[in-house]
Amino acid sequence: MPTADKQMLQLIDILKSSGRIKFGTEFCEAIGILKQNLYKIQKGEKHFTPDHIERAVKKYKVNANWIFGVEEKVFQNIPIQ
Numbered sequence: 001m002p003t004a005d006k007q008m009l010q011l012i013d014i015l016k017s018s019g020r021i022k023f024g025t026e027f028c029e030a031i032g033i034l035k036q037n038l039y040k041i042q043k044g045e046k047h048f049t050p051d052h053i054e055r056a057v058k059k060y061k062v063n064a065n066w067i068f069g070v071e072e073k074v075f076q077n078i079p080i081q
Helices: 003-017 024-031 035-042 050-060
Strands: none
Touching: 003 024, 003 035, 003 050, 024 035, 024 050
16 A cells, blocks of 8 residues: 555544544545545555645645655644634
8 A cells, every 4th residue: 555545544543533533534525535435545446646635735734745654743833723
């Protein structure tokens, strides 16, 4: 599984544990992905698109370099709204 897919799936867990989302469906709606496609990504049959990643970065202020495995810091250095 590509690093970006692994990190995006991990992001869902991070957002849940921090209380920013309650369910994975909230994340799916926010980035414009169907819930059934999330299951296919988890099984390795599909991948997050650049658009999905861009929406997650903008919506949740995620560090794009973290998604691609370049940096360890998950979130950007800007206040979360």
